[in-house]
Amino acid sequence: xxxxxxxxxxxxxxxxxxxxxxxxxxxxxxxxxxxxxxxxxxxxxxxxxxxxxxxxxxxxxxxxxxxxxxxxxxxxxxxxxxxxxxxxxxxxxxxxxxxxxxxxxxxxxxxxxxxxxxxxxxxxxxxxxxxxxxxxxxxxxxxxxx
Numbered sequence: 001x002x003x004x005x006x007x008x009x010x011x012x013x014x015x016x017x018x019x020x021x022x023x024x025x026x027x028x029x030x031x032x033x034x035x036x037x038x039x040x041x042x043x044x045x046x047x048x049x050x051x052x053x054x055x056x057x058x059x060x061x062x063x064x065x066x067x068x069x070x071x072x073x074x075x076x077x078x079x080x081x082x083x084x085x086x087x088x089x090x091x092x093x094x095x096x097x098x099x100x101x102x103x104x105x106x107x108x109x110x111x112x113x114x115x116x117x118x119x120x121x122x123x124x125x126x127x128x129x130x131x132x133x134x135x136x137x138x139x140x141x142x143x144x145x146x
Contacts, residue, residue: 013037013049023073033071050074051081063087069094 026035035046
């Protein structure tokens with residue numbers, strides 16, 4: 001039997017997809033409404049893997065959004081790339097948000113503005129990262145010289 005890393009997408013991805021005239025639904029592992037698959041030695045969302053197989057790597061900081069609003073859909077022509085702002089605007093236009101949010105004012109739970117994008121495309125809040133590290137119960141405060 002081949003190792004996980006040696007398998008091609010035809011072996012592990014497409015057998016877990018139920019194709020129809022509309023959406024191609026993921027029937028493999030699921031969580032939080034999305035499909036998940038083991039790809040490139042880590043767990044990824046199935047629609048992101050579908051995009052990568054069809055169009056290539058996803059640029060840093062971009063989301064793979066659904067035109068069809070079906071989180072389990074992995075059909076490449078139902079997906080599009082967009083920023084967090086594009087994703088929220090799409091959500092508002094389709095009527096899934098009651099009020100249009102002010103995208104430029106999105107903050108973390110403590111009120112800090114997001115200041116960067118992580119390697120995986122998530123948002124980084126540097127003040128909270130520092131606060132979290134400083135407030136850890138096992139964190140020792142170093143004083144004096146070495």
